[in-house]
Amino acid sequence: MNMHTISRRRLLAAGSALTGLSLAGCATTDSGPSIGRVVVVGGGFGGATAARYLKMWGGNVDVTMVDRNPQFVSCPISNLVLGGYKQISEVTVGYEGLKAMGVKVVQGEVTAIDTAGKRVRLADGTQLPYDRLVVSPGVDFMNEAIAGLATPAAQAKFLHSWKAGPQTVALRQQLTAMRDGGVVAISIPKAPYRCPPGPYERACMVAAYLKEHKPRSKVLVLDGNGEIVSKKGLFEKAFADRYKGILEYRANAELKEVDAGNGVAKLEFEDVKADVINVIPPQRAGDIARSAGLINQNNRWVGVNWLTMESTAVAGIHVLGDSTMSAPLMPKSGHMANQHAKVAAAAIVNLLKGEAVNATPVVMNTCYSFVSKTEVVHVASVHQYNAQQKQFLTVPGSGGVSAAASEVEGRNALSWANNIWSDMLSKA
Amino acid sequence: MPLSRFVAVATLALVSPWAAAQATDVNLARNLAATCANCHGTNGNVQGKDVKGLAGVPAANIIALMSAYKAGSIPNTTIMHQIAKGYTDDQIKLIAAYFAAQKPASR
Numbered sequence A: 001m002n003m004h005t006i007s008r009r010r011l012l013a014a015g016s017a018l019t020g021l022s023l024a025g026c027a028t029t030d031s032g033p034s035i036g037r038v039v040v041v042g043g044g045f046g047g048a049t050a051a052r053y054l055k056m057w058g059g060n061v062d063v064t065m066v067d068r069n070p071q072f073v074s075c076p077i078s079n080l081v082l083g084g085y086k087q088i089s090e091v092t093v094g095y096e097g098l099k100a101m102g103v104k105v106v107q108g109e110v111t112a113i114d115t116a117g118k119r120v121r122l123a124d125g126t127q128l129p130y131d132r133l134v135v136s137p138g139v140d141f142m143n144e145a146i147a148g149l150a151t152p153a154a155q156a157k158f159l160h161s162w163k164a165g166p167q168t169v170a171l172r173q174q175l176t177a178m179r180d181g182g183v184v185a186i187s188i189p190k191a192p193y194r195c196p197p198g199p200y201e202r203a204c205m206v207a208a209y210l211k212e213h214k215p216r217s218k219v220l221v222l223d224g225n226g227e228i229v230s231k232k233g234l235f236e237k238a239f240a241d242r243y244k245g246i247l248e249y250r251a252n253a254e255l256k257e258v259d260a261g262n263g264v265a266k267l268e269f270e271d272v273k274a275d276v277i278n279v280i281p282p283q284r285a286g287d288i289a290r291s292a293g294l295i296n297q298n299n300r301w302v303g304v305n306w307l308t309m310e311s312t313a314v315a316g317i318h319v320l321g322d323s324t325m326s327a328p329l330m331p332k333s334g335h336m337a338n339q340h341a342k343v344a345a346a347a348i349v350n351l352l353k354g355e356a357v358n359a360t361p362v363v364m365n366t367c368y369s370f371v372s373k374t375e376v377v378h379v380a381s382v383h384q385y386n387a388q389q390k391q392f393l394t395v396p397g398s399g400g401v402s403a404a405a406s407e408v409e410g411r412n413a414l415s416w417a418n419n420i421w422s423d424m425l426s427k428a
Numbered sequence B: 001m002p003l004s005r006f007v008a009v010a011t012l013a014l015v016s017p018w019a020a021a022q023a024t025d026v027n028l029a030r031n032l033a034a035t036c037a038n039c040h041g042t043n044g045n046v047q048g049k050d051v052k053g054l055a056g057v058p059a060a061n062i063i064a065l066m067s068a069y070k071a072g073s074i075p076n077t078t079i080m081h082q083i084a085k086g087y088t089d090d091q092i093k094l095i096a097a098y099f100a101a102q103k104p105a106s107r
Helices: A003-025 A045-058 A079-083 A096-100 A152-157 A166-177 A198-213 A232-242 A287-291 A334-352 A407-425 B003-013 B017-022 B028-040 B059-071 B080-084 B089-100
Strands: A037-041 A062-067 A104-107 A110-114 A119-122 A127-129 A132-135 A139-141 A183-188 A218-223 A247-250 A257-259 A264-266 A271-273 A276-279 A283-285 A317-319 A362-370 A376-386 A391-394
Touching: A037 A045, A037 A127, A045 A062, A045 A096, A045 A132, A045 A334, A045 A407, A079 A166, A079 A198, A079 A362, A096 A104, A110 A287, A132 A334, A166 A198, A166 A276, A183 A198, A198 A218, A198 A232, A198 A247, A198 A362, A232 A247, A232 A376, A283 A287, A317 A334, A334 A362, A334 A407, A334 B028, A362 A407, A362 B028, A376 A407, A376 B080, A407 B028, B028 B089, B059 B080, B059 B089
Parallel strands: A037 A062, A037 A132, A062 A104, A132 A317, A183 A218, A183 A276, A218 A247
Antiparallel strands: A110 A119, A119 A127, A139 A283, A257 A264, A264 A271, A362 A376, A376 A391
16 A cells, blocks of 8 residues: 555655756756746636746746635536536645746735736735736626625525635535425526536536436526527537426526525516526626726727737736637637637747747637536637737637537546646646 | 558648748747647646547657548547647647657656
């Protein structure tokens, strides 16, 4: 039993010796004066990947990453926690790997960005000066768009669970506490929102749980959109074949108001009473993007130069992931935020060194969705930079969705999760 | 079509004007290969056994496989035929060379 421990220690010892040698061998790139200070706001798919790749590609660059949470909790795979098929600990990864790579990881709340003075201010008074800043705050919610949702009491009752963590666990508890014969309503906002297929995967996971444990119950999917936003045919098939009689889907069912006292969701022409109401509110770029003056698209999103991910509103600030005004057919996904981060990391290193940036970047996306405990469907796309339009465009004929749900893709989905978590958080 | 034909076509792509124009960016291959890492691991060192690792795989093998995916000649594939079509032959050549030069992590 201790064989692993011993051999691992030996490996680590050997690794340390090798590191010493390789550091000496790379003295020209890894030592000497820092090429610059980069602060990364947000330690999710975008921010953590940026921090890691800045270290991998930047040589001697100072990287400080700030997140309010002590650990990363993954939204992808977290719908399985709602189904009871995963624990929240299985979608949680620490920042130790980044620390071991030399990233300064700070747990704290960013309260302001002084764009003129090039400093980030934290709630505890700390000031972090930067040469270039990465802002990857994800989304925040437009609770004001739904009447009755502005109060803390309403938000505690109508959970979004659209940021993985305590809300995921709390919604799972609401599901397990519900009586057999109860109704779970899931409200989906109008696109664009974080993770286009996510709400439909969630509906499948909740339905799978109810089918197995509370078969007299129902899931009511209240979609603010005119039709299923992503993987439409595949989700329609899952709803019809697997969850007939348990899951009811309604298009054009935008949530207008919630009544916390009575547990009622009010649509335009109808009131829906349910035991559990999961409200995924409309979204915009995270609060810090707004207070820093980065939001310049539709009063919701951040415009970026796709060659560098630099904000079109404020120079020197690179914005990643869900907060950006998405290019055509580009989803707001963790995978895409990771890809944005690599474009930004490469460009930031170039800019700090006074080099030209990559003129032909490519990003791609893969989103896997569980339709049952083990079977999965995907959507994939590849986006090439178009110099004329200064925009990422999908390649005609590329990308697409699964032919059918399968267990092979179920294994690939879990493999994807392990690999992307490693690609953003493990020591390289 | 036989795989050798794909390899020949991809090899021709090496000397295309596009590749010559891009040769000035020393990081282009690295940047392109990084788009594969989400599924195939950082620098092609994959975690787990469900997906192929690419570190140290000969470039010709990667080019042949990607060409076959592009051509739709690999049966029972789930996703790679869709992704392969998004990359140019020149990009695939650069990606393949990058992964071929990576050292597989000992595990």
